[in-house]
Amino acid sequence: MTFSAADLLIPVPSGSLTIPHLESPDSPRLSLILPTYNEGENIQKIIMVLCQLLDTVIYQDYELIVVDDDSPDYTWKLALELLPDYPQLRVMRRTQEKGLSTAVLRGWQVGTGELLGVIDADLQHPPDVLLKLLESMNSGIDLAVASRHVEGGGVSEWNLWRRFLSRGAQMLGLLILPEVITRLDDPLSGYFIVRRSAIAEIAMSPIGYKILIEVTARGRIEQIAELGYVFEERQAGASKVTWKQYLEYLQHLFKLRFSLP
Ligand SMILES: Nc1nc2c(ncn2[C@@H]2O[C@H](COP(=O)(O)OP(=O)(O)OP(=O)(O)O)[C@@H](O)[C@H]2O)c(=O)[nH]1
Ligand SMILES: [Mg+2]
Incomplete structure (x- = not known):
């Protein structure tokens, strides 16, 4: 029997971006989302590294969910080709909706884990930090964040302009949404x-x-716990960050400002 790509892809949820309660006591420990857009050059390596790493601490008790926004480089298809080798992998291809944050939420909506995580698929987030995040969740906290701005954290080769933009964005957040932004050293x-x-x-x-x-x-x-990590440089593929993301960030801050109690 042969399967088409459509049979192998997980269906994309629609409607509200609400995460359901845990359904089964047999749920895996972790559902980790990898949002992707044109990460064809990175996808195989990141899946391999993550599976090797997670198998050492929660052997097959996790799922990796690639949520791809119909990348022109067919990242979703390349991810599907990895399925036979990685039983923990699931792949979603979105064609109707776009954007990093909603990709993460759609992934969490189909995820069945007790813990919900996210990591970039471009290897800029050092995978081994995931083990520290997982360990700190064992102490019963609600949120474990890999942070560039606590001990052990940093950015590798960012130029002054990028550092300024990142810190500027954080300052803006402090002005518009202080009660949220002050809770984290690295809210971004x-x-x-x-x-x-x-x-x-x-x-x-x-x-x-x-x-x-x-x-x-x-x-x-x-x-909340924050654990230091160094944001690595991209080795393959291209950044998707443009001015649009800064504008959307501003919109997001104001949207929260006017909708939070
Ligand atoms: N599904 C989905 N994933 C996205 C989208 N935009 C970015 N991503 C993914 O989100 C992750 C982070 O995006 P990047 O463009 O690397 O952003 P960044 O790491 O903050 O910035 P750089 O240092 O410039 O790479 C990567 O895995 C991207 O492939 C999107 O619109 N949809
Ligand atoms: Mg990146």
Whole structure:
């Protein structure tokens, strides 16, 4: 029997961006989302590295969910080709909806893990930090964030302009949404694990890239831990960050400002 790509892809949820409660006591420990757009050059390596790493601590007790926005380089198809070698892998291809934050939420919606995580697929987030994030979740906290701005953290080769933009974005956040932004040293991180119970049944509505801000603002997040990591340079593929992401960030901050109690 042969399978078509459509049989192998996981269906894309529609409607509200709400994460359901845990359904089964046999759920895996972790559902980790890899949002992708033109990451064909990285996808095989990141899946291999993550599976090797996670198998050492939670052997097959996790799922990796690639959520691809119909990349012109067919990242989703390349990911599907890896399925026979990686039983923990699941692949979603979105054609109707776009954007990093909603990709993460759609992935979490189909994920069945008790813990929900996200990591970039371009190997800029050092995979081994995931083990520290997982370990700190064992202490019962709600959110574990890989942070560039705590001990052990940093950025590798960012020029002054990029550092300025990143810090400027954080300052802007402090002005517009202080009660959320002050809770984290690195509120712009895109590498973290959150407990499902802290965000289940809450309607999320992010704009753009910064899913951590949405989770911290709307979730039932009490205890947070931040673990240092160094944001690596891209080795392959191209960045998707443009001015559009800065504008969307601003829109997102204002949207939260006017919708939070
Ligand atoms: N599904 C989906 N994934 C995206 C989208 N935009 C970016 N991504 C993925 O999100 C991750 C982060 O995007 P990058 O463009 O690398 O952003 P960045 O790491 O903050 O910035 P750089 O340092 O410039 O690479 C990567 O895995 C991208 O492939 C999108 O619109 N949809
Ligand atoms: Mg990147």
